[in-house]
Amino acid sequence: EPEVTQTPSHQVTQMGQEVILRCVPISNHLYFYWYRQILGQKVEFLVSFYNNEISEKSEIFDDQFSVERPDGSNFTLKIRSTKLEDSAMYFCASTRQMNTEAFFGQGTRLTVV
């Protein structure tokens, strides 16, 4: 069964450092998303990406964040200068079309120290 895969599963970084979280969406999906989940809280939307550009972003997704699809399979989330409050689980998701089912990856646990 096709699935969304994310790497790494856990990333520890120093405050102020840059991190790149990687995702491989399901191969025939066209819409890609990043969500985050702070420990014990709800899953929050960060950004959606379609046709090589951001289609929507939340207030959380400020200038410190960027997304990229560097090739035909990977989808990345970069945080330029991490803050303590960026510590969370980050989930990648993809959909075949804009209004179809969303499938999530296993997540990357980011810990900023």
Added chain:
Amino acid sequence: GENVEQHPSTLSVQEGDSAVIKCTYSDSASNYFPWYKQELGKGPQLIIDIRSNVGEKKDQRIAVTLNKTAKHFSLHITETQPEDSAVYFCAGRHNQGGKLIFGQGTELSVKP
């Protein structure tokens, strides 16, 4: 803005009993409502969804009901088993598609 509220935050049932989790949404333009199960350390897994053109959908022991007028939707799990223990999230999506807005989650514990 669009909001989804979920209750209860925790739910404990005996094996074999039913469990019901309820959500309300604020945006009347929402038309798609999935439910996700999240086990410890894993990503959300889609278990059932419903679109606004139907009032109920069932898949074995899991069912979802939708009341568009009241902007409520609920997850029903019958004959619960210990492996149903997890955090369950409801979500809503606008009819234009795109992002999901999640509820706060319900931690379901099924006691053998």
